[in-house]
Amino acid sequence: MITKQQDAFFESLGIKTEVTHIGDTLRVFREAEGITQSSLAHQLGISRQRLCDFEKARRYPSIPMAIKWATILGHCPSIVIESLVKEQLERANVAIKTLKLTLDLS
Secondary structure: OOOHHHHHHHHHOOOOOOOOOHHHHHHHHHHHOOOOHHHHHHHHOOOHHHHHHHHOOOOOOOHHHHHHHHHHOOOOHHHHHHHHHHHHHHHHHHHHHHHHHHHHHO
């Protein structure tokens, strides 16, 4: 999920979009710079399909990949890292809660 700081950052760029996951954040950065998926994928050294998977949250970029992505697009890597780590922790928390619930019901 997006933080208030990130929301303010996007608003300061004049970007009004629904950003719900790290892939959305990175897609918005890419689109704001007018860069195609193919071009960015080439700069990152990955396939366009992998980039698409990141943007659609089917996969998550590593922290070094997210830093490189933000840097190429001229944005602060800390915003991207914060979003990525927070999202991964939220996903882990859901899995832990599910596991606890399963154990409590057994």
